[in-house]
Amino acid sequence: xxxxxRTFQNGTIEKSEFVRATGEDEKRYYxxxxxxxxxxxxxxxxxxxxxxxxxxxxxxxxxVVQASKLAAIGELASGVAHEINNPLSSISVCVxxxxxxxxxxxxxxxxxxxxxxxxxxxxxxxxxxxxxLLNFSRKEEPKRVPTDVNQVMKNVALLVRxxxxxxxxxxxxxxxxxxxxxxxxxxxxxxxxxxxxxxxLDFTPSGGQIxxxxxxxxxxxxxxxxxxxxxxxxxxxxxxxxxPFFTTKPRGKGTGLGLSISKRIVERHxxxxxxxxxxxxxxxxxxxxxTNGSRSPLNGTGIV
Ligand SMILES: Nc1ncnc2c1ncn2[C@@H]1O[C@H](COP(=O)(O)OP(=O)(O)OP(=O)(O)O)[C@@H](O)[C@H]1O
Ligand SMILES: [Mg+2]
Numbered sequence: 001x002x003x004x005x006r007t008f009q010n011g012t013i014e015k016s017e018f019v020r021a022t023g024e025d026e027k028r029y030y031x032x033x034x035x036x037x038x039x040x041x042x043x044x045x046x047x048x049x050x051x052x053x054x055x056x057x058x059x060x061x062x063x064v065v066q067a068s069k070l071a072a073i074g075e076l077a078s079g080v081a082h083e084i085n086n087p088l089s090s091i092s093v094c095v096x097x098x099x100x101x102x103x104x105x106x107x108x109x110x111x112x113x114x115x116x117x118x119x120x121x122x123x124x125x126x127x128x129x130x131x132x133l134l135n136f137s138r139k140e141e142p143k144r145v146p147t148d149v150n151q152v153m154k155n156v157a158l159l160v161r162x163x164x165x166x167x168x169x170x171x172x173x174x175x176x177x178x179x180x181x182x183x184x185x186x187x188x189x190x191x192x193x194x195x196x197x198x199x200x201l202d203f204t205p206s207g208g209q210i211x212x213x214x215x216x217x218x219x220x221x222x223x224x225x226x227x228x229x230x231x232x233x234x235x236x237x238x239x240x241x242x243x244p245f246f247t248t249k250p251r252g253k254g255t256g257l258g259l260s261i262s263k264r265i266v267e268r269h270x271x272x273x274x275x276x277x278x279x280x281x282x283x284x285x286x287x288x289x290x291t292n293g294s295r296s297p298l299n300g301t302g303i304v
Pocket of ligand 2: 195198199254258259
């Protein structure tokens with residue numbers, strides 16, 4: 001797996017990257033480019049090797065990803081606050097009811113237990129929302145873990161629900177059953193799903209429909225599809241939507257980074273992302289992710 005050797009053998013220009021620990025908590029990233037220099041007979045005579053220190057580039061990239069994540073969360077903050085307010089109100093009602101029951105003479109143990117159950121359920125709901133948010137805003141974890149794509153989507157669904165409700169757009173979810181777990185960064189996948197769903201919401205007029213579907217795709221991959229009935233993308237823009245900073249949103253509204261970051265994340269997971277669109281009719285984003293072949297049933301604890 002030596003780039004110089006490959007260049008020597010095939011005459012191709014090769015690029016690869018490696019990382020070196022330079023201190024306890026410090027790493028530096030290097031990019032090697034090798035190019036052939038041909039002799040008179042056309043064979044490869046020398047190999048030119050260029051080593052670049054790309055640590056700053058990597059750091060900046062990570063900062064951009066983190067900043068766009070936080071921006072997405074910022075946009076959703078009011079919705080999330082609302083999602084937490086509802087269970088809090090129920091908890092407060094339940095607690096009042098319990099106090100009332102205890103004060104009155106006819107305190108019925110069964111009724112009190114029911115109230116406690118309600119409170120437990122609502123606390124669980126709040127915890128899921130805040131945990132989802134905390135996980136999402138965390139800087140990316142270096143390790144991939146077995147991940148339930150449906151659960152990731154359910155957490156994201158919770159974050160966008162209020163925004164959809166406010167703008168009178170309906171999101172329908174169709175979760176594939178018995179999907180295998182995949183080896184992934186759940187927070188990064190959440191970021192991708194969030195970007196795609198926010199796009200679908202932003203580019204769909206009030207009253208529109210969005211369909212989200214997860215399913216197996218053949219034997220060794222699964223597919224996540226988000227279909228909207230929005231304004232669609234003009235053919236000449238379709239080739240540019242994955243470029244960083246390409247946006248058709250009004251000035252100051254969009255960064256144009258959502259799709260380019262999503263593409264990078266999906267490709268780092270060995271997957272693909274494709275967009276099909278017809279102006280005026282709607283857009284479908286299709287993400288295909290490889291599975292590691294192991295099948296594991298879902299636990300069915302989704303709360304959306
Ligand atoms: N579902 C969609 N319907 C119509 N156009 C879309 C859709 N998704 C993406 N686009 C087009 O692709 C462009 C780039 O999308 P991207 O998510 O990268 O950036 P953005 O949405 O403009 O900005 P940001 O993600 O920061 O809010 C959008 O400006 C829009 O023109
Ligand atoms: Mg976007």
